[in-house]
Amino acid sequence: MNxxxxxxxxxxxxxxxxxxxxxEEQVMNHVRSCAECSSELDSWRLLAAGMRRLPTPQPRxxxxxxxxxxxxxxxxxxxxxxxxxxxxIGVILFAWVLTLMSWPVVRLVSGGxxxxxxxxxxxxxxxxxxxxxxxxxxxxxxxVFLSLQQRRERRLA
Amino acid sequence: xxxxxxxxxxxxxxxxxxxxxxxxxxxxLYRYLLRLVRDPAEAEDLFxxxxxxVAEKIRQxxxxxxxxxxxxxxxxxxxxxxxxxxxxxxxxxxxxGAPGESAATRLPSSERxxxxxxxxxERTSRLAQALELLPVxxxxxxxLRFEEEMKLEEIAEVIDIPLSTVKTxxxxxxxxxxxxxxxxxxxxxxx
Numbered sequence: 094m095n096x097x098x099x100x101x102x103x104x105x106x107x108x109x110x111x112x113x114x115x116x117e118e119q120v121m122n123h124v125r126s127c128a129e130c131s132s133e134l135d136s137w138r139l140l141a142a143g144m145r146r147l148p149t150p151q152p153r154x155x156x157x158x159x160x161x162x163x164x165x166x167x168x169x170x171x172x173x174x175x176x177x178x179x180x181x182i183g184v185i186l187f188a189w190v191l192t193l194m195s196w197p198v199v200r201l202v203s204g205g206x207x208x209x210x211x212x213x214x215x216x217x218x219x220x221x222x223x224x225x226x227x228x229x230x231x232x233x234x235x236x237v238f239l240s241l242q243q244r245r246e247r248r249l250a
Numbered sequence: 251x252x253x254x255x256x257x258x259x260x261x262x263x264x265x266x267x268x269x270x271x272x273x274x275x276x277x278x279l280y281r282y283l284l285r286l287v288r289d290p291a292e293a294e295d296l297f298x299x300x301x302x303x304v305a306e307k308i309r310q311x312x313x314x315x316x317x318x319x320x321x322x323x324x325x326x327x328x329x330x331x332x333x334x335x336x337x338x339x340x341x342x343x344x345x346x347g348a349p350g351e352s353a354a355t356r357l358p359s360s361e362r363x364x365x366x367x368x369x370x371x372e373r374t375s376r377l378a379q380a381l382e383l384l385p386v387x388x389x390x391x392x393x394l395r396f397e398e399e400m401k402l403e404e405i406a407e408v409i410d411i412p413l414s415t416v417k418t419x420x421x422x423x424x425x426x427x428x429x430x431x432x433x434x435x436x437x438x439x440x441x
Contacts, residue, residue, distance in 0.1 A: 105424040109395055111402055111417050140428060143377045144396035150290070152280040152297055160298040161272055165265055168305035172263055175309075 097127065104134050108141035170247070181236075188232075192225055257317050260308050272301055275318075278398060279325055285393040286329045288382055296332055300325040319407040322394070326408060333386065380430045388423035395420060 100123040106112050107120050124131045152160075203217035253274070259267035279300060284293040303324050311320055381389055394405045406416045 102421075105428075106417060106421050109420055109424065111395075111420055136428075137424070140377075140424070140431075141396060143373060144381075144392060144427075145399075146374060147378055147381070147397060148374065149277055149397075150281055150284050151277050152294055156294045156297060157272065157276050160276075160301040161269055163298055164268055164272065164301035164305040167302045168263075168265060168268060168308075171306060171309070 096123065097130070100124075100127075100130055101133065104130065105137050107134065108137040196221065253317060257308075257311070257313070261311070261313070268301075268305065271304075275321060279321065281397060282322060282393060283325055283329055285381070285389050285397070286326070286386055287333065292332065292336075296325070296329050299328050303328060316404060316407065318400075319404045322398075322400075322408045323410070326390075376431065376435055380427055380434065383430050383434075384423065384426055387419060388426055391416065391419045392423050392427065 100120055103112060103116055103120050107117060112120065120134075124134055199217055199221045253271075256267045256270050256274070260271060276297075280293060280297050283296045283300070284290060287293050287296065300321075304321065307324065311317070381392065384392070390409070391405065394400045394408060395402075400408070402413055402416050402420075406413045409416070411419075
């Protein structure tokens with residue numbers, strides 16, 4: 094491929110401002126001395142100018158308003174969802190703190206002050222562990238159920 | 251209010267900023283979607299979906315990125331998912347046949363540029379029709395460069411391809427555009 098052909102390949106990219114500075118300079122130098130490429134470049138310029146002047150279609154105002162309303166609703170849902178997540182994490186942490194704090198109280202009630210210091214397992218400890226596990230599992234199942242239901246409702250909406 | 255502050259406010263949860271961004275980009279985004287899918291009804295639907303997705307994902311948007319490129323990427327993903335589902339063949343093949351009434355010329359537009367005369371109006375209309383005959387990949391790169399006036403780097407970010415591929419695609423798209431015009435309107439001044 095000779096220089097003329099190489100430059101010809103670059104003409105369309107020149108009107109798209111897609112050449113490097115060096116390439117652009119190369120094109121301009123060649124075009125000054127080549128009538129064929131100069132005319133070709135003019136054709137490309139005409140095409141590029143036409144492309145830049147194509148009419149801008151506009152969405153109907155009703156569609157814009159609908160998009161705005163739908164986006165705002167979704168945005169509000171996202172904010173609410175985030176807030177729910179924060180509250181849920183807070184509640185879970187609080188529940189764990191309460192659970193752990195209630196253990197010494199159970200030991201105190203079931204075995205007195207000395208019982209509190211006794212590291213061995215006894216019936217009170219086992220009862221407490223079973224009771225706590227059941228409560229946590231019930232709470233977890235309820236949370237999963239509610240979240241699935243909410244997701245289904247959101248999909249239907 | 252500037253673009254950066256609107257985006258920052260939206261990320262902080264300000265609904266007015268969402269409205270401002272929608273107003274700022276409504277025409278450009280719609281035009282881009284219309285160029286991709288060619289059908290005004292589909293473009294309108296995708297336009298709404300894009301803003302809903304923006305509302306969902308704005309917290310994940312990296313403020314260091316170019317917002318415009320991010321927004322057009324969101325729109326592009328939605329449009330290509332749609333095309334893949336509804337008209338998978340349109341992702342590979344150009345529409346055959348002679349140019350008919352184009353979606354672009356059917357649309358109401360209060361921003362039509364003032365053209366010099368009938369000849370120029372006719373030429374613009376033919377360009378719009380020829381653009382519609384190109385494959386979606388070519389239409390996309392042409393609209394991003396000439397209508398949206400994006401830099402090549404921004405186009406690369408939106409389409410998620412290397413810069414060199416953007417250049418190649420742009421050159422092929424222009425060649426194809428010229429070829430389409432010459433085939434359909436022989437004797438015009440494009441030659």
